[in-house]
Amino acid sequence: MDNRPIGIFDSGIGGLTVFKEVLIELPNESIIYLGDTARVPYGTRSKDIIKKFALELVEFLIKKNVKCLVASCNTISSTCLEAIQKHSNIPILGVVDPAVKEAIRTSKNKRIGVIGTNATIESKIYEKKIKKIDPKSQVFTGSGSLFVPLIEEGLSNHSSTKKIAEDYLSRFDKTEIDTLILACTHFPLMTEIIQEIMGKKVKLVDSAKPTARQLKEILKAKKMVRGESKKPEYEIFVTDAPDRVYKVAQRFFGNKLPVKPKKVTF
Amino acid sequence: MDNRPIGIFDSGIGGLTVFKEVLIELPNESIIYLGDTARVPYGTRSKDIIKKFALELVEFLIKKNVKCLVASCNTISSTCLEAIQKHSNIPILGVVDPAVKEAIRTSKNKRIGVIGTNATIESKIYEKKIKKIDPKSQVFTGSGSLFVPLIEEGLSNHSSTKKIAEDYLSRFDKTEIDTLILACTHFPLMTEIIQEIMGKKVKLVDSAKPTARQLKEILKAKKMVRGESKKPEYEIFVTDAPDRVYKVAQRFFGNKLPVKPKKVTF
Numbered sequence: 030m031d032n033r034p035i036g037i038f039d040s041g042i043g044g045l046t047v048f049k050e051v052l053i054e055l056p057n058e059s060i061i062y063l064g065d066t067a068r069v070p071y072g073t074r075s076k077d078i079i080k081k082f083a084l085e086l087v088e089f090l091i092k093k094n095v096k097c098l099v100a101s102c103n104t105i106s107s108t109c110l111e112a113i114q115k116h117s118n119i120p121i122l123g124v125v126d127p128a129v130k131e132a133i134r135t136s137k138n139k140r141i142g143v144i145g146t147n148a149t150i151e152s153k154i155y156e157k158k159i160k161k162i163d164p165k166s167q168v169f170t171g172s173g174s175l176f177v178p179l180i181e182e183g184l185s186n187h188s189s190t191k192k193i194a195e196d197y198l199s200r201f202d203k204t205e206i207d208t209l210i211l212a213c214t215h216f217p218l219m220t221e222i223i224q225e226i227m228g229k230k231v232k233l234v235d236s237a238k239p240t241a242r243q244l245k246e247i248l249k250a251k252k253m254v255r256g257e258s259k260k261p262e263y264e265i266f267v268t269d270a271p272d273r274v275y276k277v278a279q280r281f282f283g284n285k286l287p288v289k290p291k292k293v294t295f
Numbered sequence: 296m297d298n299r300p301i302g303i304f305d306s307g308i309g310g311l312t313v314f315k316e317v318l319i320e321l322p323n324e325s326i327i328y329l330g331d332t333a334r335v336p337y338g339t340r341s342k343d344i345i346k347k348f349a350l351e352l353v354e355f356l357i358k359k360n361v362k363c364l365v366a367s368c369n370t371i372s373s374t375c376l377e378a379i380q381k382h383s384n385i386p387i388l389g390v391v392d393p394a395v396k397e398a399i400r401t402s403k404n405k406r407i408g409v410i411g412t413n414a415t416i417e418s419k420i421y422e423k424k425i426k427k428i429d430p431k432s433q434v435f436t437g438s439g440s441l442f443v444p445l446i447e448e449g450l451s452n453h454s455s456t457k458k459i460a461e462d463y464l465s466r467f468d469k470t471e472i473d474t475l476i477l478a479c480t481h482f483p484l485m486t487e488i489i490q491e492i493m494g495k496k497v498k499l500v501d502s503a504k505p506t507a508r509q510l511k512e513i514l515k516a517k518k519m520v521r522g523e524s525k526k527p528e529y530e531i532f533v534t535d536a537p538d539r540v541y542k543v544a545q546r547f548f549g550n551k552l553p554v555k556p557k558k559v560t561f
Contacts, residue, residue: 066340067334067340067344068333068334073447074332074333074535074536075535075536075539077535078333078534078535078536081560082333174444174448175444175445175448175450177444178440178441178443178444179441181339182440182441184441184459187458187459187462188458189455189456189458189459189462190455192453192454192455192458193450193453193455196453196455268344269340269341269343269344270340270341270344273341294347
């Protein structure tokens, strides 16, 4: 048993989609969420700078005495998870492995599409991980970086967003994929548009639920679940604009946040 | 006479539009450009964090022994120029004053529109400055934050961009403005689309040329022009992805950069 909190860190507030699923899957766990809203987005930056920023986030949460870490950001999980894992000796889970497993479980024809930020797609991590588990599978990838600011500006249902999505998704035409991984925590907010463009035969897989489930398995296997019966505690930290985060978080969290975000400076 | 370089700093590479005009206006001056590509964009962040980041950029350039500073970013110029000016005793020029003067010179009916990032528009600095010079003028403002990532993704001529621009610019319908300030160094890259939507009767004003001209006047008035006859020197620093900056800079600079950008870490 381990009563310390779980740490979830993200380039911004997209990871609140993961936070929400962890709350559902592990309702007795205390959680500290940290979003780097002062430097979001990460997905268009270089690997070096993403690693530098991510290690600063990890450092902060380790000082808060978390028992494990979830990199809820696909960009971080794709580009520097190993470096982060080397940096500390608590379990660290990214969102790529859970999404990969879910996609392989979901796909029947083993033709899988992946849409993510530039950094995630350039890392080629999804191809590598999928092919490692199933070498016969075929993986088709495409960048959808612009979805992030479109969603953050509240334009996910704008007619222009649909046009841009059609362009981005057209690279999957003729690939006959039956499964599409939404490899960015923002993209589930565009599920409706993406599903409409891809058609009903293509199943969409996002990492939030599979990550929460895998985290639960890890905590059980390592006997690290929280044993206390008193209510779990939540803390949310952001590096900029806590009030605005509180206002707009509902879109990602699906509900009012359990606590008001606090500002932290590095 | 002062042979030290001019320092130009920006949230990213949009300020290269200003760098270019300074090169044309002051061809004998050495220049150091610094773009914070690791933390761009600034326009959606809070005033506090913009000020913190901007002061770090200023600190770096002051250590490089520049004789004056140009904040080529509208967001910085709008939100924290005074704080920066207090921080040092060399002349510091923003892009707002030059654009305001140019707009007042250009407008006949004194109905002026301003389109910029969220932070620039929320600062209300354009209204204040225009009305201070001409209290009878009327100022209409609107945010166009999404133009920045659209331009950075190379989608400035995409049909969706036009649709989004139509939405953003529709707030100027019925205002009868005859002049529109492009209050973000990225926006000149969308001049064509914006001009098409606004119609030929509306004059577009951007800050690059007026800022370069005002800088020239300041250096002359303060007897700070460079007196050396040997070739001026240029340095470009960015906080992330110098190679990518070198590749994409042409869109902003209109030409190949005079030197390769170097990476700097804070």
